[in-house]
Amino acid sequence: MPQTVSVSCHIRRAVEETGSFISDPHKLFAHLSNFSRCRFIEADDDGELWDVYMDSGTIYLGGRVLIKSVPGCLSWRSVRGTRNSFVASVEEEDGGSRLTLSLTFSASGLAIARISELIGRGFVARNLEAAAQEIRHHLEFEV
Amino acid sequence: MDDSGIPAELRERDPEFIRAVLPALWLTSTVWFRAEVDGFENVPDEPVLFVGNHSGGGATPDTFVLLLAYNTFFTVEGRPLYALAHDTITAAPLLGTLTRKLGVVPADNSFAETIFASGGSALVYPGGDVEALRPWRQRHKIVFSGRQGFLRLAHHSNVKIVPVVATGGHDTLLVLNDGRRTAQLLRLDKFARVKSLPFTLSIPWGLLPVPLPHVPLPAKIRVQVLEPIDLRARFGKDPDWDRAYDYVTSAMQVGLSKLASRTIVPMIR
Numbered sequence: 001m002p003q004t005v006s007v008s009c010h011i012r013r014a015v016e017e018t019g020s021f022i023s024d025p026h027k028l029f030a031h032l033s034n035f036s037r038c039r040f041i042e043a044d045d046d047g048e049l050w051d052v053y054m055d056s057g058t059i060y061l062g063g064r065v066l067i068k069s070v071p072g073c074l075s076w077r078s079v080r081g082t083r084n085s086f087v088a089s090v091e092e093e094d095g096g097s098r099l100t101l102s103l104t105f106s107a108s109g110l111a112i113a114r115i116s117e118l119i120g121r122g123f124v125a126r127n128l129e130a131a132a133q134e135i136r137h138h139l140e141f142e143v
Numbered sequence: 144m145d146d147s148g149i150p151a152e153l154r155e156r157d158p159e160f161i162r163a164v165l166p167a168l169w170l171t172s173t174v175w176f177r178a179e180v181d182g183f184e185n186v187p188d189e190p191v192l193f194v195g196n197h198s199g200g201g202a203t204p205d206t207f208v209l210l211l212a213y214n215t216f217f218t219v220e221g222r223p224l225y226a227l228a229h230d231t232i233t234a235a236p237l238l239g240t241l242t243r244k245l246g247v248v249p250a251d252n253s254f255a256e257t258i259f260a261s262g263g264s265a266l267v268y269p270g271g272d273v274e275a276l277r278p279w280r281q282r283h284k285i286v287f288s289g290r291q292g293f294l295r296l297a298h299h300s301n302v303k304i305v306p307v308v309a310t311g312g313h314d315t316l317l318v319l320n321d322g323r324r325t326a327q328l329l330r331l332d333k334f335a336r337v338k339s340l341p342f343t344l345s346i347p348w349g350l351l352p353v354p355l356p357h358v359p360l361p362a363k364i365r366v367q368v369l370e371p372i373d374l375r376a377r378f379g380k381d382p383d384w385d386r387a388y389d390y391v392t393s394a395m396q397v398g399l400s401k402l403a404s405r406t407i408v409p410m411i412r
Contacts, residue, residue: 034404056407123407129283130400137397141390 001106003117007128008100013139015097019072019090021139022099025050028074028088031138034130037062052076054127061105061120083108099135101128150257156246158219164245165219168211175361176204176311180212182368190222190259191305191371192297194391196285196399197268197275198312200343201356205312205364209266210245212366223263227255229271229336252296259300266307269293276339276354278321282313283403285396288338291388294374298382303371304391308399314410315359316345325352362410369398 011018022028025048029038037053037060046066053062063081067074077085084105090097103124107113172178198205206226213224226242227250233239234249248254250267258265268274274286285308297304322341331337344350345357372394378387406412 034401057405057412058407119408122409123404126283126400126404126406130397130404133397133400137393141393 001114001117002104003106003121003124004102004104005121005124005128006100006102007125007132008098009132009136010093010096011099011136011139012096013143015072015090015092017143018097018099018135018139021143022088022090022135023069023071023074025067025069025074028135031134032131033134034127035062047076049079050076053081054124056123061123099132101132103128150261152254152257153223153225153248153261153263155243155248156223156225157244158223160244161214161246162219165211165214168207169215172208172211172364175359176208176364178208178212178311178364178366180208180366180368183212183216185368185370186217186305187303187371188222189302190262190300191264191303192255192259192293192300193224193264193266193305193307193368194293194395195266195268195307196309196395197270197272198282198309199315199359200276200318200345200354202315202359203275203312204315204359205309205366206266206268208364209307209309209366223258224266225254225258225263226266227251227268231335231337252292255296256300259302264302267293267296271338273323273338276318276322276341276343277313278341279313279318283310283399285392285399287388287392289388291384294382294384294387294391298374298378298387301375303373305371306369306391306395306398307366308369308395308402309364309366310399310403310406311362311364311410314362316343316354316357318343318354360410363406363412365402365405367398367402369394 029035035052036055039051041049047068050065050067052065053060061082064079065076066079067076073089075087082105084103087102089100107116224246226247228247230249232242233247255265269287269290273288277286319342322339325340326332326338340353342352343354348355348357372391374382374387
């Protein structure tokens with residue numbers, strides 16, 4: 001059963017500035033330390049192919065993804081490895097912006113896979129929260 | 144000062160006592176909490192103000208893990224570390240004596256300035272009891288409640304801030320609610336400087352309307368020492384304190400969230 005995890009945070013930067021940052025995977029991945037293994041593969045008419053992994057300390061979660069982006073939104077779907085899809089979106093909020101990161105994933109199998117997915121929800125939530133905080137701190141204090 | 148060069152108010156720290164308790168702290172930290180401490184290589188060789196996030200209610204086990212790691216990394220005879228604490232701890236019978244021997248002193252700026260002047264470093268938890276008793280659902284949040292005194296202390300004393308973040312301490316009991324309103328209604332914030340009185344679930348007490356010292360659950364504890372922050376270099380001689388506060392708490396929040404992302408299964412690994 002697919003699991004979707006979402007986190008969001010307020011960023012004290014204009015929505016255009018936040019949107020520009022998160023929709024460029026080359027800028028974005030350079031500032032996400034918990035996506036420890038990211039590599040640009042190639043670009044074509046469909047989007048950009050990247051290898052994107054989260055390191056759980058035991059196994060790597062992720063694989064090759066096809067990234068599409070428009071101003072204010074970046075999304076990907078997996079083409080190899082852990083089946084997952086991801087959306088990073090930005091909307092205006094109180095003079096700043098609200099960043100939302102959502103990741104949907106699933107594991108193959110029956111009962112054990114369901115248990116793995118439940119444990120994975122917490123792991124993914126903590127990693128997305130760390131990513132959101134890194135993005136916020138970078139935009140608020142380092143740009 | 145005596146011949147040792149240590150000011151009178153700091154002489155209660157007892158290096159031989161610390162050396163004697165290190166094995167017990169090591170055993171507890173390693174076996175019970177499977178503790179990991181990283182980042183001491185970030186600490187400059189000069190007096191600094193360590194600033195941490197406070198967790199675990201009345202037990203604050205990550206503080207003892209940090210004290211153990213500091214006194215083994217820098218050695219008991221190295222630069223002494225003094226922890227600034229609520230005076231209900233340092234004045235308590237028995238507990239006060241033990242903690243003062245470990246280097247705990249009342250959280251007062253004059254103590255801190257004496258520590259820096261004598262070449263020591265200080266450890267402070269700006270969030271205090273409010274953060275140590277924050278609800279479990281906020282366990283990965285920095286909650287300093289707007290307290291900025293530590294910034295003025297570091298700036299005035301011209302010492303760098305070394306942020307320290309820790310996870311797992313707040314998994315050693317379950318704090319169910321905020322408790323600040325209860326403390327205000329009972330006027331504990333006025334009479335005892337106690338700002339939070341939440342319901343907790345802990346061993347051996349079970350459900351309690353007041354936090355008492357408890358037996359910590361065997362949660363996995365991680366501590367990360369972050370890179371130092373030089374307030375004078377970053378914010379100048381006359382800082383915008385709100386901006387400096389936002390920066391330090393933001394950097395600590397990033398560090399805490401990244402450390403929390405290393406948790407695979409809460410409490411266990």
